[in-house]
Amino acid sequence: MEHLESNLDNCVIIILGATGDLAKRKLIPAVFSFFKKNNIKNLFLVCAALDDLDISEVLNNAKEFIVGYDEVTWDKFNNNAYYKKLDFNNLQDFSDLNLFISDLEKKSNIFGNRLIYIASMSEFFCVITKNCAESGLIKKIENNSDFWHRIIYEKPFGRDLESAIRVNNCISKYFNEDQIFRVDHYLTKEIVENIAIIRFANCVFEPVWNNKYIDQIDVILDEKLCLEGRGNYYDNYGAVRDVLQNHILELIALTAMESPEQLTGDFIRNERVKILKNIKVVDGFFGQYEGYNQEKGVELSSSTETYSEIEFKINNSRWSGVKFYTRTGKCLGEKKTEIKIKFKKCDCVLLKGCPMAQNTLTINIYPTGSFYLELNVKRPGQENEIESVKMEFCHSCKFKDILTESYEVILREVINNERSISVRFDEIEYLWKIVDDIYSRNFKLYKYKKGSCGPSFS
DSSP, rough: OOHHOOSSSEEEEEETTTTSSHIIIIIIIHHHHHHHHHOOOEEEEEEEEEEEEOOHHHHHHHGGSSSOOOHHHHHHHHHHHEEEETTOOOHHHHHHHHHHHHHHHHHHTTOOOOOEOOSSOOOGGGHHHHHHHHHHHHHHOOTSSSEEEEEEEESOOOOSHHHHHHHHHHHHHHGGGEEEEEGGGGGGGGHHHHHHOOOOHHHHTGGGGSSSTTTEEEEEEOOOOOOOHHHHHHHHHIIIIIIIIIEEEEEEEHHHHOOOOSSSHHHHHHHHHHHHEEEEEEEEEEEEEGGGGGGTTTTTTTTOEEEEEEEEEOOSSSTTOOOOEEEESSSSOOOOEEEEEEOOOOOOOOOOEEEEEEOOOEEEEEEOEEEEEEEEOOOOOOOTHHHHEEEEEEHHHTTTOOOOHHHHHHHHHHTTGGGGGGGOHHHHHHHHHHHHHHHHTTOOEEEEEETTTTTTTT
């Protein structure tokens, strides 16, 4: 059935939690993009949630987030989209949904391929999984079957190590591992996928990618937005669980991993796990923006962090002595995501211009999607006067016409059964062990102003 694995047609995509922010902003626009780019006829979207709505209302709520909107594609998209009311805790609702989709598959003469995207908090993962299985909405089937059923779980997977193990034991009871995709959309961003290529496909970097030449690596994920109506969720998670546990630590693993045998699937995940296993917390502190406790859904006495600065080290021969510095926060002055590899300073042999700036390779994930190398050069007309300059490549500029949004990549890769985008559970275990260690240290919490750079001393 190889032709099915690589074909976006002949499939039903089911979004559970389809009236939430993730579905509205990301998932529905991603499915629309499939229709626009591929002239698809037999891809169907079934949205399900607790709200009393119809499909027109659900799609119209997502309309402002559609890129490349046009009426012709929109009409085709509407004709292949449906909405069903569903309570996550009601097995009968899942049985009714399965019956509806089975009828749709028969009428449309499609093969029975189904992809479920669970767009909800992880506390619902187990009951949703159970009801999906017991209703027959998703069946436990092998990869070599005439059709496939796959299920996607969005980060964060659990709230700590204990809850993550509990959730994983639940879903493993009902489905095979090759049906399960635990995704972090950051791993599908084009510039993130380029991290390994920059390093392993350019021999100028690999020989100096170690503690002999690198002094420090910074991973920064600053957000300008505050809670945007997500108070109930965010107050239960905070910056460390929401961002550092997945995005930031996975970026560290990708940056620091050894060369995999191949840049695919389990080869990459094996090397990421080796790094995560050896990451240790050194020090850190938390922050909370002023007015956080007045946000809707937030407890008045909440001490949930909206900002964190954590220093790590990696206990292996390549990275011994190198500082890994991380920062993330909400309600800051600008939105920025980047990795900075700071090389050690050279011994200065000049009569003037010492000390020189250190060379830095910056991988900017947002806003520019670029990478640049800072080098020291002689300023024209001046004797031995040194200036730091940038050699820059704008990835998003050169490839802007062919770049694919990360959630579209997720759906496409899961349909094509590409498993490198899925985070394996042993990775998740190590990620939560690191986070549990962070919280066990009771780092101090400092207030900071909205629109600032964080706590004033940072």
